[in-house]
Amino acid sequence: MGLKTPLYDTHVDQGAKIVDFGGWDMPLHYGSQIEEHHAVRRDAGMFDVSHMAIVDLTGGRAREFLQFLLANDVGRLKSLGKALYSCMLLPSGGVLDDLIVYFMAETWYRLVVNAGTRDKDLAWIRRHAADFSVGVAHREELAMIAIQGPNARQKSASLLSPPQQAAVLELKPFFGAAFGSWFVARTGYTGEDGFEIMIPATDAADAWNRLRAAGVKPAGLGARDTLRLEAGMNLYGNDMDENHHPLESGLAWTVAFEPAAREFIGRKALEIVRRGGRFELVGLLLEERGVLRSHQKVIASGALLGDGEVTSGTFSPTLNRSIALARVPKHPNSTVQVEIRGKLHAARVVKPPFVRHGKPMIEI
C-alpha cells in the first residue's frame, strides 16, 4: 500500500491503471497513454501532481536564505507572483533536487519539490533555514492539479468566479496569483500553455470533476513523461542526480553565477568545472525504427572520453519517432550510435526541445 493523494479514489473510479511512483499510488493512464498525450498537445489534459511537496518559507530573511540555498538567483524575482526554476545543489555541485519557487509575498516564498526527494529535501531545507530564522511549512493539506494544453487556461477558468476568471486569464507565463485559498500559476511540465493549481485537498475531487465536465481529459504519469521529454525538460533521478552537476545536465541556464558575490551552496564546486566540463546533456533523435531507453550506451566517435549514456528515452507520440536525452562526452559530430539489445543504431544529435506548443521543433 503506497501513499495516496486526495484524488486517489477519483482516479480509480475513472478507470486509472495505478502504479507505484516513488512510494505513491499514482495513475499511469486511464486507458490510452498516447491519447492522453495528444489531448494535451491539441486540447487540454490534467494531471494529479499532489504527490509533489509544497513547502512554504516565511520570514524577513527568506530571500537571503533562498539566495544561499538555490543555484538560480531569486533576486531575479522582481514582481510578486513570479516563478523561477532552480536546482538545489550539494556542496559537491551534485543536484539534490530541482524545483520551482514562487514569490508569494515580501516575506513568503513557496517551493514545489519532487515527490521522491521530499524527505531529504525537507531535512536539507530545515537544516539550513534555521541559520536564517526562516520558517519551513510542508503544506500537506494542499492538493495540486496541472491543467495543460492549448485550451487548458480557457477550460479551467470555469472553476473560478467571473471576476477571478478575468484576472487568472491575464496571468503572464511563469506568474501565479492567489484566489482565496487557491493559488493558480501559469506553469507546467509539458511544453504547452496551462495552469498548475494548488488548492485545499478537500476541494480537489470537486475541482477535478468540474474540469472533466469542462472537457479537460484526465492524463496519467505516462503521458506526463512523454510530454516533458518532448519538451526537453529534465526528470530528477534520470537526467540529473546527486552524482551529476547542472552544467553536464543541460541546466547551465539555471545557474546564476552573477552576481559574483553571491555565495550559494555548490558554487565553489561549479566554479572549478565551469570552463572544463567534459560531458553535456544533448537531445537524440533515433534515425531508425526502435525505442531509445535510459541506460543504453551512446558511442560518439571522435570523443576522447569514452561512452555516453541515454538518461531518458521514449517513443515520441507527436513525432512518431524515438527521442532521448543523453549525457555524452563533448564531441564534434552530429550523429552518434546507440546500442539497443546489442546492435548499434544511428541517432542524430539535436537541441531540445523536440516539441513546443504542439509543433515539432526539429526536422524529421
Place this chain on the structure above:
Amino acid sequence: MSSNIPTDLQYTKSHEWVRRMNDGAVEVGITDHAQSALGDLVFVEVPDVGRALRAGEACAVVESVKAASDVYSPVGGKVTAGNPALASQPELLNHDPYGAGWLFRLEMNVSADSSGLMSAGAYEKFLADESK
C-alpha cells in the same frame, strides 16, 4: 480486470498464445491480458524467417511507450513468417491481439513438445492466481 481468452487457442505462462493452423504450422502472438498490461505498443521486432527457435527462447520484442518486453517462443521450430504489418502499425497488437496483431508463424520441430501449453480454461485460472 477480465480479459478475452479465446477457447480455440493454447497459452503459455509468459502470456503468448498459439494457434494451430490448417497446414500444421502454428501462429504465435501475445494475449489480450499481455497487451493490456503493456499499454500502447509503439515498436515490434519479430524474428527473421528461417530462424530456428528453441521452446522458451526470447525471439521477439514488443515495446510500449514505457518499456520493452521479450516474447518467448512457445514451442521449438523454424520461423516461416513474421507479421509485416506490425512495422508500421504496432498498435494492431492492442486492437486485435488474436487476429491482425499476430507476431510470427512457426513450422514446429518434429520432436517439438507442446504438452506444456495451457488450455483457455487453465490460462484463465493462471491469470486469476497470478493477480492474487
